[in-house]
Amino acid sequence: MSDLHPTPALARAAAPAPPAASANVLEARHVxxxxxxxxxxxxxxxxxxxxxxxxLIGPSGCGKSTFLRTLNRMxxxxxxxxFEGSVLLDGEDIYAPGADVISLRRRVGMIFxxxxxxxxxxxDNVAFGLRVNGLARGHGEREAVIERSLRAAGLWxxxxxxLDAPALSLSGGQQQRLCIARAxxxxxxILLMDEPASALDPIATGRIEELALELKQxxxxxxxxHNLQQAARISxxxxxxxxxxxxxxxxxxxxxxxxxxxxTEDYITGRFG
Amino acid sequence: MRRHFSEELDELKERVVYMGxxxxxxxxxxxxxxxxxxxxxxEKVIQGIEPEINALEVEVDERALRLFALQQPLAVDLRFxxxxxxxxxxxxxxxxxxxxxxxxxxxxxxxxLARPLVDLPLMAxxxxxxxxxxxxxxxxxxxxLARQVLETDDEVDALRDQVFRNLLDKMLHDPSLVxxxxxxxxxxxNLERIADHATNIAEExxxxxxxxxxxxxMREERREAAPEPGS
Numbered sequence: 001m002s003d004l005h006p007t008p009a010l011a012r013a014a015a016p017a018p019p020a021a022s023a024n025v026l027e028a029r030h031v032x033x034x035x036x037x038x039x040x041x042x043x044x045x046x047x048x049x050x051x052x053x054x055x056l057i058g059p060s061g062c063g064k065s066t067f068l069r070t071l072n073r074m075x076x077x078x079x080x081x082x083f084e085g086s087v088l089l090d091g092e093d094i095y096a097p098g099a100d101v102i103s104l105r106r107r108v109g110m111i112f113x114x115x116x117x118x119x120x121x122x123x124d125n126v127a128f129g130l131r132v133n134g135l136a137r138g139h140g141e142r143e144a145v146i147e148r149s150l151r152a153a154g155l156w157x158x159x160x161x162x163l164d165a166p167a168l169s170l171s172g173g174q175q176q177r178l179c180i181a182r183a184x185x186x187x188x189x190i191l192l193m194d195e196p197a198s199a200l201d202p203i204a205t206g207r208i209e210e211l212a213l214e215l216k217q218x219x220x221x222x223x224x225x226h227n228l229q230q231a232a233r234i235s236x237x238x239x240x241x242x243x244x245x246x247x248x249x250x251x252x253x254x255x256x257x258x259x260x261x262x263x264t265e266d267y268i269t270g271r272f273g
Numbered sequence: 274m275r276r277h278f279s280e281e282l283d284e285l286k287e288r289v290v291y292m293g294x295x296x297x298x299x300x301x302x303x304x305x306x307x308x309x310x311x312x313x314x315x316e317k318v319i320q321g322i323e324p325e326i327n328a329l330e331v332e333v334d335e336r337a338l339r340l341f342a343l344q345q346p347l348a349v350d351l352r353f354x355x356x357x358x359x360x361x362x363x364x365x366x367x368x369x370x371x372x373x374x375x376x377x378x379x380x381x382x383x384x385x386l387a388r389p390l391v392d393l394p395l396m397a398x399x400x401x402x403x404x405x406x407x408x409x410x411x412x413x414x415x416x417x418l419a420r421q422v423l424e425t426d427d428e429v430d431a432l433r434d435q436v437f438r439n440l441l442d443k444m445l446h447d448p449s450l451v452x453x454x455x456x457x458x459x460x461x462x463n464l465e466r467i468a469d470h471a472t473n474i475a476e477e478x479x480x481x482x483x484x485x486x487x488x489x490x491m492r493e494e495r496r497e498a499a500p501e502p503g504s
Contacts, residue, residue, distance in 0.1 A: 229345055256347050258484030268347040270275040 024088075025050045025190060025220050026071060031085035033066055033075070033244075040066050042244045044085075048190075053212060053221045055235035055252065057228060059267065062241040064224050068192050071222060072108035073101055089190075106133060109183035113195040115175035117167035117182075122159050125167045125178055126150060129186040145185055153181035154211050173204025180211065184219075191215065193223040197230065209234050228268055232256045240264045278344050282353060285336050286411065289357055289364070292329040293408040293474075295322050296364050297401060299371035300467060304397040306375060307460065308390055310382040315375035326368035333361040352484060356477035360411065363470040363477075367404070370463045370470075377456055387443055387453040393460055396432040399425060400464050403471040410478045422475035423487070429468040436461040 026048040033041035041063045048054045056064040069075045071087060086093045094104050117125050126146045136142040150156040155177040167178055176196060197205040212221055212234050225231050231238050239249040248264045259265045266272050299322045306314035337358050346354050403425050410419035440454040476488050
């Protein structure tokens with residue numbers, strides 16, 4: 001059962017068919033990335049479409065998180081790191097000289113693996129981004145945004161009576177949803193999620209997944225996950241990375257039932273190595 | 274490398290192929306009961322083989338369900354398990370159809386047949402060949418062999434039509450033969466249904482190995498682009 005070789009039919013399926021350009025909200029073009037002399041991404045080109053959940057999968061060290069972080073320039077602060085290529089957000093290169101990184105991060109929010117609420121109250125965590133960005137200055141307006149964001153993150157009913165409680169008193173799953181509320185408060189267009197549920201139990205994970213499915217009505221989501229079932233459950237399209245290279249990208253249902261490439265097949269069936 | 278899982282899949286395949294072997298034997302014996310006018314052959318199928326096929330159907334389903342739940346298979350493994358569940362169901366139905374023939378044998382051999390057995394043994398040999406090829410294709414992941422099964426199905430259908438025409442002709446000329454002719458038509462009908470199930474099995478093998486659904490001539494590629502790495 002382990003002698004897997006892509007058949008001619010599968011090899012034919014790998015032939016590219018260009019998607020409609022107008023639907024792309026993010027477009028990576030020939031992205032290379034280096035930590036010092038060590039190249040970790042090799043000529044990655046892919047498009048992320050408006051209103052989809054796009055999953056990045058691959059073994060540890062394959063470059064999927066590094067790639068995710070290039071999408072809102074989170075790698076900029078890493079010493080010795082070097083980016084080549086371009087990433088277009090609605091057609092504009094976010095790496096163009098003079099591109100506004102603050103505005104980029106407002107448009108492209110990020111949720112991390114470990115929830116990282118500030119040691120403030122629940123309310124102040126959500127309001128933080130508003131203050132930093134000079135948004136919703138009036139008290140009434142700010143309160144409205146806080147409620148709307150907490151509702152969108154599926155947390156309002158659980159915290160409405162304790163908005164002044166310390167954020168760190170919430171459960172792990174609640175803290176992660178608080179971080180999502182904080183990201184939503186500044187109304188991004190895209191949410192990047194780096195293993196958002198890896199530290200959560202199955203119930204809290206289920207809530208985050210449900211939330212992602214609800215949020216995609218209004219946001220485009222790019223998610224890195226080690227959990228193949230999670231990628232299969234929630235994403236519309238999936239990209240498989242291996243050793244810094246994009247091996248295959250396609251509709252999630254197809255990639256998990258009839259992957260086109262042997263490397264993908266070997267990885268998702270656990271026959272890797 | 275999930276060696277344990279891989280071994281469990283191999284074991285499951287062996288059980289399915291063993292079950293297929295029983296189905297082959299059942300078909301062979303039901304035809305021998307008819308051609309050699311030996312009801313004891315039919316009895317062996319009804320009392321011995323078919324109950325074992327039924328027990329295997331339950332066992333294979335349980336094993337497959339357990340692997341779905343515990344191993345959460347993907348890609349080729351997912352396709353294999355989905356195919357096994359369907360192949361299992363097809364094999365069980367094939368056993369039932371062989372039993373249908375066996376149950377008719379005692380009554381049929383009480384009197385002379387409406388027509389000498391010429392086309393029916395030919396048809397049965399083709400059907401047995403299809404079952405064997407479908408199982409060999411499963412065992413060896415052999416898509417070319419599976420496709421041969423699909424082609425043979427048309428030949429079996431043509432033979433069935435020929436049997437129907439000949440017996441219809443008999444009945445029109447001699448209405449006293451109607452009951453006996455109908456018994457032979459039912460044998461042909463059961464054999465033809467067994468061939469259809471063998472075809473289903475071959476289609477599942479193609480789906481497992483290539484990920485292509487060839488049922489009902491569904492050949493369109495429902496795939497999306499996957500760019501060359503680094504393109």
